[in-house]
Amino acid sequence: MVAHLIEFATNHYLLVALFLVLLVLLIVYEARKGGRSLSNGELTALVNGDKGLVIDIRPSKDFSAGHIVGAINIPQDKFAARTGELEKHKGNKTLIIVDNMGQHSGAICRDLLKAGFTAAKLSGGVSSWKADNLPLVK
Numbered sequence: 001m002v003a004h005l006i007e008f009a010t011n012h013y014l015l016v017a018l019f020l021v022l023l024v025l026l027i028v029y030e031a032r033k034g035g036r037s038l039s040n041g042e043l044t045a046l047v048n049g050d051k052g053l054v055i056d057i058r059p060s061k062d063f064s065a066g067h068i069v070g071a072i073n074i075p076q077d078k079f080a081a082r083t084g085e086l087e088k089h090k091g092n093k094t095l096i097i098v099d100n101m102g103q104h105s106g107a108i109c110r111d112l113l114k115a116g117f118t119a120a121k122l123s124g125g126v127s128s129w130k131a132d133n134l135p136l137v138k
Contacts, residue, residue: 034106035097035113037123040132043068043096052094055086057108058126066136068098068129076104083115095119101127 009016038046046052047070054071056063063073074082076099086095095117097105105121112119122129130136 034121035109036120037102038096038120039123040129040134043122044134046094046096050093052096052120053089054096054098054122055108056098056126057105058098058100062100064138066126066138068126069135069137071098076108079108080111083112086112086117090117093118096122098122098129099125101125 043052043054047054054068056067056071056073057076057079058067058073059075060073063071063075067073074085089095095112097109097112097119098121099105102121102123102125105125109119109121124131126136
């Protein structure tokens with residue numbers, strides 16, 4: 001199997017090179033479209049410096065079970081209707097979008113960036129926060 005793969009790669013090196021270039025471009029494009037990813041430490045530094053606001057887009061039930069200190073809950077399915085609530089933070093704070101595992105925050109972050117907000121997402125979501133044994137408020 002590996003011998004066939006090596007033989008194919010050597011016989012069709014231009015196709016393989018083109019495939020690798022396209023793969024790298026796809027990865028870079030996908031990584032950029034959802035905004036900047038923050039680590040738990042970067043989130044903490046922004047919030048402690050009063051330069052960031054945590055927006056938790058999980059359902060209210062999950063938010064009530066435990067959330068990051070100072071987070072505001074705006075569920076993902078109601079986010080478009082409630083974006084106006086965030087206008088007062090436009091330009092002076094980074095809105096840090098948090099979900100359960102970091103899967104849905106990129107789309108919300110992208111929409112906020114298009115609307116002129118400064119926005120970022122928590123890499124790994126609340127799951128990474130819990131994994132680092134950081135506190136959650138109930």
